Amino acid sequence: LYESFRVAFAMLLVPIFAVAGVFFGLWVTGTEFNITSRMGMTMIVGIVTEIAIFYYSEFRSLPASDDRLILAGINRMRAISMRAFAAILALLPLALGIGHGSAMQQPLAIAIISGLIFSLPLVLIALPALLAIFGPKATPR
Numbered sequence: 001l002y003e004s005f006r007v008a009f010a011m012l013l014v015p016i017f018a019v020a021g022v023f024f025g026l027w028v029t030g031t032e033f034n035i036t037s038r039m040g041m042t043m044i045v046g047i048v049t050e051i052a053i054f055y056y057s058e059f060r061s062l063p064a065s066d067d068r069l070i071l072a073g074i075n076r077m078r079a080i081s082m083r084a085f086a087a088i089l090a091l092l093p094l095a096l097g098i099g100h101g102s103a104m105q106q107p108l109a110i111a112i113i114s115g116l117i118f119s120l121p122l123v124l125i126a127l128p129a130l131l132a133i134f135g136p137k138a139t140p141r
Contacts, residue, residue, distance in 0.1 A: 007056070010134035014052050014127050015045040018119040025114020031107045040111025047087075047112075048119045051080055052127055059131065069128040080123055084116045 022041045026033055059072035094102050095109035 006134040007131070010127070010130035011049070011052050011056060013130055014119070014122050015048045017122050017126065018044050018048040018115050021118020021122075022111045022115040024118065025110055026107070028114075029110050031110050034107055036105060037107035037111040040108040041115065043112055044115030044119065047116070048123065051083070051119070051123050055080070055123060055127055056131070059135075069132055073124050073128055077124060081120065084120050088113050088116055 019041055022037070022044055023033075025031075026037055031037065055072055055076050058076050059068060062068040062071055062075075065071075091109040091113050093099060094105050095113055097103060097106055
């Protein structure tokens with residue numbers, strides 16, 4: 001999948017920026033950074049990396065043209081946003097503290113939700129910009 005170090009570098013920047021969203025979400029909600037929120041942060045890195053790889057594989061499958069970054073985003077936007085919204089809705093009761101024992105898992109849910117909210121525009125806007133800078137040029141294969 002990665003033919004160059006530059007593409008791998010661009011793909012690794014997105015999860016790093018998504019971690020900033022985790023810290024922002026924990027700060028806004030006043031949740032402490034503990035082992036549970038660290039697990040959520042680790043999960044966000046994996047989820048965002050997987051989404052970025054799916055985006056890049058769609059980008060590579062399109063014929064070489066100047067607008068294939070945009071087309072890859074259009075083709076994958078529905079799947080990316082549905083995945084993020086489904087995870088957010090599933091974790092919302094846990095983040096709100098609804099139910100028995102939810103206080104222990106609340107930092108995990110807040111970390112994942114804030115990371116997903118922050119990473120959605122990152123994958124759909126910042127990743128194409130990074131691939132335009134660092135990625136392969138529009139040369140025919």
